[in-house]
Every structure is written in C-alpha cells, then in structure tokens.
Amino acid sequence: MDFSKILFIVLTVALYIEEIDNSKILGIFPLAAKSHYTLGNSLMRGLAEAGHDVTMMSPHNDENPVENGTYRNIVLTGFAEFYEATMKKLNPYERSYFSNSFNYLHKYQRATTVLMENIFQHPAVVDFSNSNETFDVVIVEQIACEALKYFAHHFKAHLVLFSSVAAESKVNYVMGNPTMVSFSPLIDTDFSNDMTLAQRIRNLLLYAYEAAEYKYLWLPFLDDLIQRYHPGAPSMFDINYNVSLVLVNSHESIQPSVPLVPNIVPIGGFHVEKAKRLPEDLENFLNLASDGVIYVSFGSTVRAENLPTHKKLVLLKTFGNLKQKILWKWEGHEVDDLPANVKTSKWFPQKDLLAHPNVRLFVTQGGLLSLTESISNGVPMLAVPILGDQFVNARMVETDGYGLSISFHDSNFSEEKLTSMIEELLHNSTFKEKAMEKSRIFHDREIDPLKKAVYWIEYVIRHKGAAHLKVWGVNLAWYQFYSLDVLFVILTCTVLLLAFLYGIVIALGKLFKMAVKTVIQKNKRNNKNDRRGNNKLKRH
Missing domain, CATH: 3.40.50.2000 (Glycogen Phosphorylase B;)
Structure with missing residues (x-):
C-alpha cells in the first residue's frame, strides 16, 4: 500500500472520530428537584468533557466551565420557584396524598400536564424552537416529560431517554421490554420483590390500570397537547416509540436484577465521583x-x-x-x-x-x-x-x-x-x-458508568439511531406482545374441541341407550314368543 493511501485512511479515520467527538447533543431535564438536576447535569457534563457540544435545558444554571467541548445552559426561569411554592402547598407528610392508590396516577398526570405546558410556552423554549439549529441526539428525561420527546423530531435528532429510576413500566412499554409483574412492584407501592399473593394481585391490577390509562387516555391527551403548540407534528404514538436508547439509573447492587432489551442500558451510580477532601x-x-x-x-x-x-x-x-x-x-x-x-x-x-x-x-x-x-x-x-x-x-x-x-x-x-x-x-x-x-x-464493573453512558450515546450517533438494537415487540399490540391472542385461539379451539367431544360422547351415549333399549325390547318379545310356544306344546 503506497503512502498516499495510508494517509487517506488515517485522515478519514481522524475526521470520523472528530465528527463523533464534536456531536451536538441537547439534554432536556425540566424537573426542578435538585436530585433530578444532579443526574441530568452529571450526564450532560460527562458528554461535554468527552468533547461534545452540549446544550442543557433545565431550571438551573451551571456556570462551571468544562475542560473539553462546550456546555450551554438554556434556563427555564421560574421553574425552581414554582416547584418550591408547589411543595409548600402540598403536605408530603400525609401518607394519604402520596398513597399507592389508583387515584395517584391522576394526580401525577395533572401535575405533569402543567409542567409540559409551561415548557412549551416558556419564552426561552419558544425562541430556541424557532432557531434553525439541529442536533445529533436529544436526551429527554422520561419521568413526567413524555410530550417533550417531540423535540427530537423538531431538531432532526435521534431520541435518547434518561430514566432517573430503574426500567419502570412506562420505559418498558416504549422499548418492548417485559415487565415482570410477579416480582417487580410498581414504583409507587411499598411492596418488596417477595410479594404475597394479595400483593401480587394488587400489583397486577395497578399495572393493568396504568397501562390502559397510559395508552388510551394519556397518550391521546399528549398528542393533542403537542398539536396545540406544534401543529402538524407527528403523532405522539409514533414519537413515543421512536426511541434509539434508554439510559436507566440502576445497577444490580442497588435494585434487583430484571431482564433488559439491548437498547436499555443501566448506568446506576454514574453521578458518584471520587470523594474530595472535606472542608x-x-x-x-x-x-x-x-x-x-x-x-x-x-x-x-x-x-x-x-x-x-x-x-x-x-x-x-x-x-x-x-x-x-x-x-x-x-x-x-x-x-x-x-x-x-x-x-x-x-x-x-x-x-x-x-x-x-x-x-x-x-x-x-x-x-x-x-x-x-x-x-x-x-x-x-x-x-x-x-x-x-x-x-x-x-x-x-x-x-x-x-x-x-x-x-x-x-x-x-x-x-x-x-x-x-x-x-x-x-x-x-x-x-x-x-x-x-x-x-x-x-x-466491580467492566467500565465506569458515566463512560458507559457516553459510549452508548456515541454508538447511537455512529450507527444513525442504532435501529438494529430495537426489539420487534414495539411493533406489536399489547395482546400480541403477551401472546394473549394466541392463548385466546388455543383456549377457544380447546373449548370447541371439548364441546365437540362432549357432543360425540352424549350422542354415543344416546345411541348406546337406544341400542340397549332395542335389545331389551327384542329380548322381551322373544321371551314372550317363547312362552307362547311353550304353552302350545303343553296343550298338545
């Protein structure tokens, strides 16, 4: 191979690496709670330190410079103050308000509706939306922010979700990941993984109720919400399932192990840095x-x-x-x-x-x-x-x-x-x-969890959305996913077969009775004839 070809290959690889290292990434983390911001900020700073051009949309402002890449803040002014005022109005010390009742889901949705509407209306977001910017990846916090997945389409980017908890039910719905209802308690319950029969029954009913409400009430509502602020946007049902990757804040040392599809990546503990000297x-x-x-x-x-x-x-x-x-x-x-x-x-x-x-x-x-x-x-x-x-x-x-x-x-x-x-x-x-x-x-891990998060986001960019990681289950209806239609056909066929066999048995029984009755009647006639014959012989 001559020198010119070697130089061409080296320059091509260098440009490819440079392109990945300078990707434009938008992170949308609108929840004002400090814990949520800590996670979002740690992830976005990690991506900036890896050399990427990062934009962070959140209620807080991080003015600390990064060594590599860039870190830009779009501050959702007023959100932190609104959150503080809301928490003062609520009484978190009353268990009944935050109980694991079915009513909790309605309260959750009412609160998140206000949040998402405030984001769509916020002047900084409106100005940002009207810009001509594009991004390679948009990262959206999963909890309470489902409608904000729209921005991945708006900025012509691949969609990555971040879950501040483990792979919970809403993540599983989106990614075609199985929800192990028998040993995974719904996040708002106080059940352990070793549930009693009564708890498993309640857990199943809560999951079923949540799934039905999410699909048939919540997603249509979010679709209307997006169309109100961005007419002509794709359907929420399309946006919701067009996810390349989910990063979940979980690890086997923290939560029990559960099955995960390839594009759900656990990075629990990624925000924990090496301890610094105390004051x-x-x-x-x-x-x-x-x-x-x-x-x-x-x-x-x-x-x-x-x-x-x-x-x-x-x-x-x-x-x-x-x-x-x-x-x-x-x-x-x-x-x-x-x-x-x-x-x-x-x-x-x-x-x-x-x-x-x-x-x-x-x-x-x-x-x-x-x-x-x-x-x-x-x-x-x-x-x-x-x-x-x-x-x-x-x-x-x-x-x-x-x-x-x-x-x-x-x-x-x-x-x-x-x-x-x-x-x-x-x-x-x-x-x-x-x-x-x-x-x-x-x-004891094969790679630092923050580096793991950076790797997988870069993987999505390198492979243009990494569609090959998606499981086919996301294309199936819920009853197909759980093979309920198959079970229905099998049960129906079994019932029909049993009914058919039962009918045959009944028919054979009736035929047998008729045959026995015929034989008995014939025997009676024969006996009667025999007696008549005997009587004639005696008279002779």
Whole structure:
C-alpha cells in the first residue's frame, strides 16, 4: 500500500472520530428537584468533557466551565420557584396524598400536564424552537416529560431517554421490554420483590390500570397537547416509540436484577465521583468523633424545618440521647435547644461525607441517589420513607440486609422505636458487612458508568439511531406482545374441541341407550314368543 493511501485512511479515520467527538447533543431535564438536576447535569457534563457540544435545558444554571467541548445552559426561569411554592402547598407528610392508590396516577398526570405546558410556552423554549439549529441526539428525561420527546423530531435528532429510576413500566412499554409483574412492584407501592399473593394481585391490577390509562387516555391527551403548540407534528404514538436508547439509573447492587432489551442500558451510580477532601471544620468534627458519626438527611424535597413538630421532637430526643455525633442537613431557622452532639447545616457535601471512615450510619428518606451514594461507600442505612419511590427503596434496604426502615407515617414512629433500630444498626456487624458487600458489587464493573453512558450515546450517533438494537415487540399490540391472542385461539379451539367431544360422547351415549333399549325390547318379545310356544306344546 503506497503512502498516499495510508494517509487517506488515517485522515478519514481522524475526521470520523472528530465528527463523533464534536456531536451536538441537547439534554432536556425540566424537573426542578435538585436530585433530578444532579443526574441530568452529571450526564450532560460527562458528554461535554468527552468533547461534545452540549446544550442543557433545565431550571438551573451551571456556570462551571468544562475542560473539553462546550456546555450551554438554556434556563427555564421560574421553574425552581414554582416547584418550591408547589411543595409548600402540598403536605408530603400525609401518607394519604402520596398513597399507592389508583387515584395517584391522576394526580401525577395533572401535575405533569402543567409542567409540559409551561415548557412549551416558556419564552426561552419558544425562541430556541424557532432557531434553525439541529442536533445529533436529544436526551429527554422520561419521568413526567413524555410530550417533550417531540423535540427530537423538531431538531432532526435521534431520541435518547434518561430514566432517573430503574426500567419502570412506562420505559418498558416504549422499548418492548417485559415487565415482570410477579416480582417487580410498581414504583409507587411499598411492596418488596417477595410479594404475597394479595400483593401480587394488587400489583397486577395497578399495572393493568396504568397501562390502559397510559395508552388510551394519556397518550391521546399528549398528542393533542403537542398539536396545540406544534401543529402538524407527528403523532405522539409514533414519537413515543421512536426511541434509539434508554439510559436507566440502576445497577444490580442497588435494585434487583430484571431482564433488559439491548437498547436499555443501566448506568446506576454514574453521578458518584471520587470523594474530595472535606472542608477543614467538617473534617475535624468527623475525626474527633470517637464513637463515630451518624449523618441525617431527608433529601432535597423535604425541608427539615417543615417536619411536623411532634416528629421533630422525636428525632431530636432520639439523637440527643446517643453517644455518636450527629450531622443533620437542616434547612430553615436554627433549632431551639439543639442537643450538644448534633451539628446542623443547610448543606453538606453528602457524597464526600459518606466516604469518611467515621460515618457509621446514614439516616435518610430513602431517595435513590441517597441509596446509591450510601451503597457506594458501604454505609448502613436507616430508611425513613416519606413519599414517592422512597417506600419501595426502603423495602430494598431491608430485603438486602444493609439497613432497616420505618415509615415516617408509621404509628410506631417513636423515640423508643428509633433508638432500638439505631442501636441495632450500630452494634450488629451484619449490616456493615452487607453494606460493604454491596459496595464491592457496585464498584466491580467492566467500565465506569458515566463512560458507559457516553459510549452508548456515541454508538447511537455512529450507527444513525442504532435501529438494529430495537426489539420487534414495539411493533406489536399489547395482546400480541403477551401472546394473549394466541392463548385466546388455543383456549377457544380447546373449548370447541371439548364441546365437540362432549357432543360425540352424549350422542354415543344416546345411541348406546337406544341400542340397549332395542335389545331389551327384542329380548322381551322373544321371551314372550317363547312362552307362547311353550304353552302350545303343553296343550298338545
């Protein structure tokens, strides 16, 4: 091969790599909750650091520069403030509001409708939509944002979804992935994977209800919503299933293993970075805790100052009577009569804090990010779920043996109960051993999860949507997907065959009876004739 051909090949490969490295990627992460933004921002920054031209549409602004590529913010102004105001109006401390009832699905849809309409109407989004920009990939957060999948079509891009939880039912519907109803509880229940018969019945009914409502009520509504703001757009039914890839925030160390089709890729824990050095005052507090430290945080949605007074008193008395020092993420006004061993702050570097060897226990609401960061560092947990998916997460903590849980709404939520559970977690080494086992599984991977996410998004770009990864199941109706039509035909044929055989048996029975009756009647006639003959002989 001469030098010119070698040079041509080298330049072609270099240009191909350069094209992939400088792909234009749009991320749409409109949920204002800090945990959702943390995930979206981590993913988009990872893509920018990999050399891509990234645009992030979200309620928050990240002004930190990236080393490679570019990172541009389109800020959904007013969304964070609206979210804060909405959460103040709601009462997340009332279990009935966030219960796993059928009514929950309606509440969820009403809330997400307002969100999506506000996005379509937002001036920054309108201006951005009217630009002549195009993208190679549009990444949309799956939860509460289904109508925003339209923007992939609008910007002539391949559609990638990001799920902040595992491969839940709505993801499975879109990707043709089987939903294992028998051991996968619906995300808003408080069931474990080892469900009772009654729970499996309820779980199946909830799944069936959700699927019917999603397909026959929710998708048509979203179709109308998109047409209202973007007339002439493709049908929502086409948009919804035109997905190249789904990245799910799950891993076998966090959630139970489930079957996944090739274009659903788990990247759980991708936001967890190598621990950084703690601020000096915090480092000293942890180092000087001879009996260890308990870290307490109820996440970004629930503000500690808004906890019901009697529950706050239970927590303060419980922590005040422990030998351990307490670090409590506390938003709002200062606490009156704060126990001497308790230190509060509006914010702690949670991922770095949990990596400190003196942190012996994490008291948490059970959010998925908290579970992930605790598992990453092998810290046992006391899960106190309050709302949403926290209940099913808390069940996983107990089932897998690296912690205990008690619902915030439990009637037994008391100083005595909490103290007993905390002492059990601190002094029973089994919990720490299980947590460390989980941590080893979490870190034992073939590739860093963020690099894995970047690879698969680049894979979609390289292979122009990676249509070859899609399973044929997405083209089937639900009754075909589950072979219900086949079962119906088999059962129908079986019933007809049984009916036919039953008819034959009945007919044969009647014929047999008629034959027997004929034989009996013939025998009677013969006997009668024989008697007449005998009588004649006697007379002769």
